[in-house]
Amino acid sequence: MGGGGGGGGENEMYGSMEQGNEVDYSAPLRHQEMSHSVASTSAVQQRTGSAGGPESEPSGVIDDYEVVYVKDNVSVHPTQNALGRISGRLRLIKQGSSLFMTWIPYSHGGISRQGSNVVIKGGLRNRMGSRAAERDRNLYTIRAVSLSEMRSIRRQTPPFGWQYIIIVLTSGLAFPPLYFHNGGVKEFLGTIRNHALLVRSAEDANVYLVNDIQDPLQRSLTSLELTEQPAPSAPTSSQEAPWPVVLKQETPVAAESDGKQEQSLRQIFKQEQRSESGRRRDQARDLSMNVLEKFSLVTKFARETTAQIFGESRMFLDGLDMDRGPVPRPPPGPSTPPDVEVLGIAKEARPLLENKHMKEESSSALNSADEEVVDDNLNADDDAEEQAATNVGTFELVDGTQDDTPALVWGRARPPPLGTEEWRSFLDSEGRVMDPKALRKRIFHGGIEPEVRHVVWKFLLGYFRFDSTYAEREYLIAKKKEEYEILKAQWQTVSPEQAKRFAKYRERKHRVEKDVVRTDRTLPYYAGEGDDNANITVLRDILVTYSFYNFDLGYCQGMSDLLSPILYVVDSESEAFWCFAALMEHLAPNFHRDQNGMHSQLLALSKLVQLLDRPLHDYFKQVDCLNYFFCFRWILIQFKREFDFENVLKLWEVLWTNYLSEHFHLYMCVALLKRHRRRIMDEQMEFDTLLKFINELSGHINLESTLRDAEALCLHAGERGAACIPPGTPPSIPEEEAGGWSD
Amino acid sequence: MSYAYLFKYIIIGDTGVGKSCLLLQFTDKRFQPVHDLTIGVEFGARMITIDSKPIKLQIWDTAGQESFRSITRSYYRGAAGALLVYDITRRETFNHLASWLEDARQHANSNMTIMLIGNKCDLAHRRAVSTEEGEQFAKENGLVFMETSAKTAHNVEEAFINTASKIYQKIEEGIFDVSNESYGIKVGYGGGSGTAGAGRGDASLAPKGGCCG
Ligand SMILES: Nc1nc2c(ncn2[C@@H]2O[C@H](COP(=O)(O)OP(=O)(O)O)[C@@H](O)[C@H]2O)c(=O)[nH]1
Ligand SMILES: [Mg+2]
Numbered sequence: 001m002g003g004g005g006g007g008g009g010e011n012e013m014y015g016s017m018e019q020g021n022e023v024d025y026s027a028p029l030r031h032q033e034m035s036h037s038v039a040s041t042s043a044v045q046q047r048t049g050s051a052g053g054p055e056s057e058p059s060g061v062i063d064d065y066e067v068v069y070v071k072d073n074v075s076v077h078p079t080q081n082a083l084g085r086i087s088g089r090l091r092l093i094k095q096g097s098s099l100f101m102t103w104i105p106y107s108h109g110g111i112s113r114q115g116s117n118v119v120i121k122g123g124l125r126n127r128m129g130s131r132a133a134e135r136d137r138n139l140y141t142i143r144a145v146s147l148s149e150m151r152s153i154r155r156q157t158p159p160f161g162w163q164y165i166i167i168v169l170t171s172g173l174a175f176p177p178l179y180f181h182n183g184g185v186k187e188f189l190g191t192i193r194n195h196a197l198l199v200r201s202a203e204d205a206n207v208y209l210v211n212d213i214q215d216p217l218q219r220s221l222t223s224l225e226l227t228e229q230p231a232p233s234a235p236t237s238s239q240e241a242p243w244p245v246v247l248k249q250e251t252p253v254a255a256e257s258d259g260k261q262e263q264s265l266r267q268i269f270k271q272e273q274r275s276e277s278g279r280r281r282d283q284a285r286d287l288s289m290n291v292l293e294k295f296s297l298v299t300k301f302a303r304e305t306t307a308q309i310f311g312e313s314r315m316f317l318d319g320l321d322m323d324r325g326p327v328p329r330p331p332p333g334p335s336t337p338p339d340v341e342v343l344g345i346a347k348e349a350r351p352l353l354e355n356k357h358m359k360e361e362s363s364s365a366l367n368s369a370d371e372e373v374v375d376d377n378l379n380a381d382d383d384a385e386e387q388a389a390t391n392v393g394t395f396e397l398v399d400g401t402q403d404d405t406p407a408l409v410w411g412r413a414r415p416p417p418l419g420t421e422e423w424r425s426f427l428d429s430e431g432r433v434m435d436p437k438a439l440r441k442r443i444f445h446g447g448i449e450p451e452v453r454h455v456v457w458k459f460l461l462g463y464f465r466f467d468s469t470y471a472e473r474e475y476l477i478a479k480k481k482e483e484y485e486i487l488k489a490q491w492q493t494v495s496p497e498q499a500k501r502f503a504k505y506r507e508r509k510h511r512v513e514k515d516v517v518r519t520d521r522t523l524p525y526y527a528g529e530g531d532d533n534a535n536i537t538v539l540r541d542i543l544v545t546y547s548f549y550n551f552d553l554g555y556c557q558g559m560s561d562l563l564s565p566i567l568y569v570v571d572s573e574s575e576a577f578w579c580f581a582a583l584m585e586h587l588a589p590n591f592h593r594d595q596n597g598m599h600s601q602l603l604a605l606s607k608l609v610q611l612l613d614r615p616l617h618d619y620f621k622q623v624d625c626l627n628y629f630f631c632f633r634w635i636l637i638q639f640k641r642e643f644d645f646e647n648v649l650k651l652w653e654v655l656w657t658n659y660l661s662e663h664f665h666l667y668m669c670v671a672l673l674k675r676h677r678r679r680i681m682d683e684q685m686e687f688d689t690l691l692k693f694i695n696e697l698s699g700h701i702n703l704e705s706t707l708r709d710a711e712a713l714c715l716h717a718g719e720r721g722a723a724c725i726p727p728g729t730p731p732s733i734p735e736e737e738a739g740g741w742s743d
Numbered sequence: 744m745s746y747a748y749l750f751k752y753i754i755i756g757d758t759g760v761g762k763s764c765l766l767l768q769f770t771d772k773r774f775q776p777v778h779d780l781t782i783g784v785e786f787g788a789r790m791i792t793i794d795s796k797p798i799k800l801q802i803w804d805t806a807g808q809e810s811f812r813s814i815t816r817s818y819y820r821g822a823a824g825a826l827l828v829y830d831i832t833r834r835e836t837f838n839h840l841a842s843w844l845e846d847a848r849q850h851a852n853s854n855m856t857i858m859l860i861g862n863k864c865d866l867a868h869r870r871a872v873s874t875e876e877g878e879q880f881a882k883e884n885g886l887v888f889m890e891t892s893a894k895t896a897h898n899v900e901e902a903f904i905n906t907a908s909k910i911y912q913k914i915e916e917g918i919f920d921v922s923n924e925s926y927g928i929k930v931g932y933g934g935g936s937g938t939a940g941a942g943r944g945d946a947s948l949a950p951k952g953g954c955c956g
Contacts, residue, residue, distance in 0.1 A: 507835075514759040518780040529777055557758065557808045558782055593810045629814050632783040641782060688751065688803070688821065692786045 065095040069191040073181040074103060075162075076140045086137050090178060092191050093144070099195045101150075101167070103142040103178060142175060147196050150210040155185055199715045202445075202660075209712070414704055415446040417650075423452045431470035433459065439466075444659035447650045454569050460656040461566075462582040463575065477575065484574035488545045504554075512543045512555050519560040523645055525568050539563060542577045549581060556591035559584075561637040565648055583656075586731030590636050597730040601635050602628040605666050607724035612670050612713055616677045623686045630691040631669050638665055647703045654707060660714045662732050663725050667717070671709035672701065747796040750910055751803070751821055751927035752903070753851075755843055756828035757836040758807030761862040764893035765828065766804045769903050774894045781806045784818050791904055793911045799931070800903060812846065819850040823919075823927030824906040828860040829877075831890065832869040837861075837876070844884060852926055854918060856909045858887045860902055865892040 069092035076086045088105035145167070154166040156177070163185045164177040180188075189208060192198050201207035418439075426439050433439055440460075448456050458464040463480075464473055491505065499506055513531070516539040520526045526535050542563060547555040562583060567576040589597025605628050610617040620626050633641055638655060640648055655665055673680070676697070685693055714721060754762045763781050768774055770787040785804045790797055803822070805815040819825075825847055829836040840859070847857060861877045864870075874890060881888035887905060891898040910928070913919055919926045 511758065515780050518778060520779070521777040556810055557780055557806055560780070561782070591810060595810060595813050598814075627817070629783075629817055632814050636782060641779070688801070688818070691784060691818075695784075695786055 065093050068092050068094050068099070068195070069188060071180065071182065071184040071188065074184075075179045075181055076103075076105075076176050077179055078140070078176070085179075086140055087181070088141075090180075090188070092188070092195075094195060099147040099192070100144040101142065101147065102144050103140075103175075105137040105141055107137070140176060145169070145175075147192065147210055152201070152210060153189065153192070153198075153208045154204075155189065155206050155208065197712070197716055199712050200718075202711070202715060211712075414707070417447040417449045418442055418452065418456065419449045420452050423448075423456065431473065432468065433466040436466040440657040440659045444654055444657040448653050450649075453649065453653070454571065457566070457569055457653065457656075458575065458579060460653060461579045462585070463579045480578050481574040484545070484577050487549050487577075488541060490548050491544055508547050508555050509544050511557075512540050512547070512560075515555075515557060515560045516540045516543065520564045520645065523564075523568070526564065535567065538567060538573050538576075542567065542573060542580060545577060546581060546584070550584065550588070553584075553588055553591060558591065558637045561640040562587065565640070565645065565652065568645075569649065585733055587638075589730045598632065598636060600726060600729045601663075601666065602631065604663065604725040604729050605631060605635070605669050608666055608670050608717065608721060609673060611720055611724055612717055613674050613677060616673060616681070619677075619681050623684070623690075625687055625690055630687075630694045631673075633695070634669055634672075635665065639668065642698045642701055643703055644699065651703060651707070660711060661722065663729065664710060664714060665731075666725065667710040667714040667721070668706060670713055671706050672697070674713070675706070675709065745797065746790065746799040746931040748911070748914070748921070749799040749801055749929040749931055750823045750907055751801050751929075752824045752826065752906065753803045753805065753818055753822040754826045754828060755805055755815070755847060756807060756826075756860075757830070757833075757839050757843075760807065760828045760830040760833070760836050761893045762807065762826075762828050763804055765826070765860070765862060765891065765899060765902070766802055768893045768896050768899045770802070772896070774896070776894075783811060784815055789903075791907055793904070793907055796911075798907055798911070800907060802903075816846065816850045819847060819855075820852070821925055821927050822851055822855055823910050824856045824858065825851065826858050826860050826902060826906065827886070828862050829872065830863050831861045831872045831877075832863050832866050834871040837872045837880075840880060854913065854926060856887075856906055856913070857884075858889065858902055858906045858909075859884075861888070861890040862893060864890040864897060865895045 069090075071090045073087050074090040075088065078084050078086065086105045088103050090103045091101070093100045093102060149169050150167055151170045152168045154168070155163065156166070157163050162179045162181050163183070164179040165185060165188070166177050167175045169175075189198060192208075192210065197211040199209045199211075201209055422442075426433055426435065426442075428434050436459075443456070443460070459466055464476070468476065491509070494502060494505060516536050517530055519536075519539060521528065526533055526539075528536070531537060531540070539560060543555055543559060546559070547553075563576070563580045566579050566583070567573075570576040570579055587597075589600075591597070606617070606620075606626050609620070609628075617626075620628075638648075639651055643651060651668075658664075661667065676693070679685075680690065680693070683689070683693075717724075754766060756762055758780070763778060763785070764774060764776075766785075766787045767778070770789045781804055783806055787802045787804060789800050789802075791800060792798065803818050805811070805818065827840065827843055827847065829840055831837075844857070847855065859877065859881045861872060861874070877890065878888050880886075887909065889898050889902050889905070891902055893899060914921060914928065919928055921928050921930050
């Protein structure tokens with residue numbers, strides 16, 4: 001890192017960072033600008049070019065919105081028969097800081113008068129000859145769904161046929177698949193990515209997890225903070241609800257030519273509340289909200305496979321559509337169990353029914369008989385939804401009560417830690433770890449039970465090789481113990497006479513002794529005063545031995561913090577030494593005298609923040625804090641001082657998996673800074689106040705949610721994130737030295 | 744809480760001389776022999792009264808280790824006072840004073856008030872640096888000198904408050920432009936309306952940007 005031309009008195013690092021920013025960031029910036037220009041082009045097109053389209057924009061409904069994405073010939077396929085397809089226009093609309101999605105089927109003025117061939121803009125012919133078809137059309141209309149209400153988007157690319165997406169809402173409801181007959185899925189996702197945080201799911205590469213616009217983490221984290229207070233019984237107002245409430249926003253546009261339908265969803269919601277069935281449904285919704293507040297919803301995206309959605313929507317229509325016209329009806333799918341079907345209806349019916357209600361309010365096309373049938377269905381749906389909301393297991397609810405922050409953000413609670421049984425299942429008959437990657441993944445997501453921690457850590461740290469057998473490890477332990485004893489003897493046999501002439505030794509030993517008595521003394525394992533605890537003596541012996549083993553590096557403050565949990569877990573002097581030595585292979589640069597390891601990590605952090613939170617980066621730049629010194633302690637000793645001891649163990653094993661990134665700790669930093677960005681910026685924290693604030697976070701950080709946020713950020717950043725981190729930035733070490741870390 | 748002035752301090756010196764203990768004794772009035780060693784820079788604060796004016800001391804406690812100096816140095820800027828601490832029972836901590844002083848002079852503002860502290864004076868039987876030597880070093884370098892014990896609290900209040908008095912005196916004499924926060928002084932509410940334009944500004948955490956520049 002060459003020093004930039006920082007002026008006199010300014011530290012060198014700051015100068016070089018500034019320079020780095022200018023150079024390295026042009027690429028993502030350019031990318032962003034480009035995407036924006038694409039988006040605004042579509043916006044212009046929407047405002048000017050599409051006047052001849054089948055529908056025109058309602059004027060004056062909402063003044064301040066911008067259509068950032070339009071795609072024609074996006075279809076719903078209620079049945080497998082091509083004739084039943086409903087084609088429409090998909091749009092993303094930006095209003096203020098919120099993004100909405102609408103899908104409006106094409107209408108042809110008085111389609112209810114009589115079915116005729118409707119020629120649609122894209123040249124696609126679609127025959128919709130019956131009232132039933134028109135009803136379908138209205139049922140499927142997506143008026144305006146806020147991105148904050150979306151949980152995920154599944155993209156599916158069948159080998160034959162069109163790409164489609166399935167939108168799953170935070171409430172667990174899903175819209176039917178939207179088929180892109182003219183392509184454009186990628187662009188759709190790209191546009192969303194420009195306005196919201198879109199993260200590819202680690203579980204399923206076809207699934208993108210959605211969060212809200214602009215400042216997604218902040219919003220979800222605000223929600224998290226709120227849920228730590230008593231949960232509101234009936235969240236109705238938009239800002240305060242910890243769970244995104246359906247209908248919480250004014251709809252920006254109700255783009256139908258039928259003027260009567262141009263009502264905001266809120267109004268319709270009110271009308272719904274007036275009707276009885278509507279009220280019952282609200283109760284059901286509130287109930288499900290409550291449950292969702294208290295529990296984490298583990299989403300099984302597998303549920304939303306096309307086949308199921310297909311079956312569910314078909315079943316729904318089968319029940320609803322008593323006098324189906326010429327639309328062919330495929331035989332009911334026998335494969336899905338009935339109760340799942342019922343639930344499926346409930347899940348899917350919600351948005352559909354809202355739209356349906358809208359139709360009822362504004363159109364006289366449906367006769368009273370139809371309405372009765374519909375109402376029956378609504379009641380059935382209520383029951384189903386109530387069941388879904390209360391029956392733990394149906395939704396796969398996981399008790400989140402002992403965790404003060406439910407997994408609202410990314411929809412997945414961390415699985416339980418790796419236990420003894422499961423650990424054994426990772427080993428072959430001779431004790432080799434069969435699939436190190438799967439093991440690392442497992443630990444990354446769930447951590448390790450204390451009773452197997454002492455074994456598994458040795459693998460994670462690289463003291464044991466993943467491909468070693470039980471016998472090989474036995475041998476290794478014995479051999480390494482001998483080696484350790486020899487190293488230890490090197491300084492223990494220094495005679496007083498020799499010591500007199502060995503200032504470096506005296507000084508090192510003294511510094512170690514000064515520090516081990518100031519390390520984790522509140523822990524029973526190290527309790528006491530002075531050196532009256534045998535484990536304190538072990539800490540000292542290991543550290544002094546290490547300073548002989550790695551004489552060039554010697555001893556530095558912070559090492560005792562890194563060693564203490566290792567000794568506590570491994571509880572064997574020589575093995576703790578070798579585990580520590582293995583960790584130091586990665587972290588030694590943190591302690592280099594020139595601090596190059598720390599500086600490169602702080603530099604990478606500044607780039608990551610620039611990538612993932614530009615406004616915060618700009619703020620730090622403005623207040624001259626781009627050196628990120630306030631994060632120094634976090635990075636130097638891997639958050640050792642920020643969490644209680646138990647949580648430090650949990651965090652470290654996650655970091656040591658190197659599963660998503662070798663530099664996951666930097667994403668932890670970003671997640672924490674993002675979480676507090678509002679306070680940092682509102683209170684205009686500066687160099688010193690910022691350090692004070694960050695230091696005082698110690699002991700007040702929720703590990704689980706920070707891990708999830710960091711994971712989401714890491715996935716979101718993807719390659720661009722990795723590109724922020726120069727090769728060789730600790731804890732990376734060159735490939736050939738990797739030893740047990742590689743697999 | 745409102746204050747007439749806020750002074751920023753920094754505590755420097757070799758590791759283990761008792762910097763953190765001095766801070767804790769001053770802010771919490773207790774001696775905690777069992778505590779974690781300082782990593783990077785930590786923080787403490789306390790209100791004092793000088794000339795019947797409430798003054799807030801914001802104190803930065805630094806890690807003594809060499810390798811952290813590039814980071815701790817950056818906290819020198821914007822400090823109005825510094826406590827330079829050595830351990831009277833360990834000669835080498837006294838021998839390192841010159842290098843600490845040089846560091847401070849180089850990175851802090853020139854008007855910073857520096858107090859030399861010989862700590863652990865309760866351990867008289869292990870004394871390795873005489874009081875006279877301390878006085879001598881202080882005199883040569885224009886520092887105020889005091890021997891303290893973080894354990895018995897001897898002279899701890901005095902050390903911090905004398906430093907504050909010196910700074911206050913400099914303000915009264917108009918040596919500082921108190922509106923320039925790079926001197927490590929902030930003017931708050933609460934009766935600083937004497938000389939030197941006190942009484943302006945506010946006590947909030949939110950000054951305009953760029954104090955560190
Ligand atoms: N007897 C005695 N011991 C002290 C005094 N001040 C600090 N210590 C001890 O010296 C050690 C180092 O103190 P600490 O404040 O951590 O030093 P720092 O590295 O300069 O912050 C601790 O173990 C304290 O118990 C003192 O005034 N008298
Ligand atoms: Mg200290």
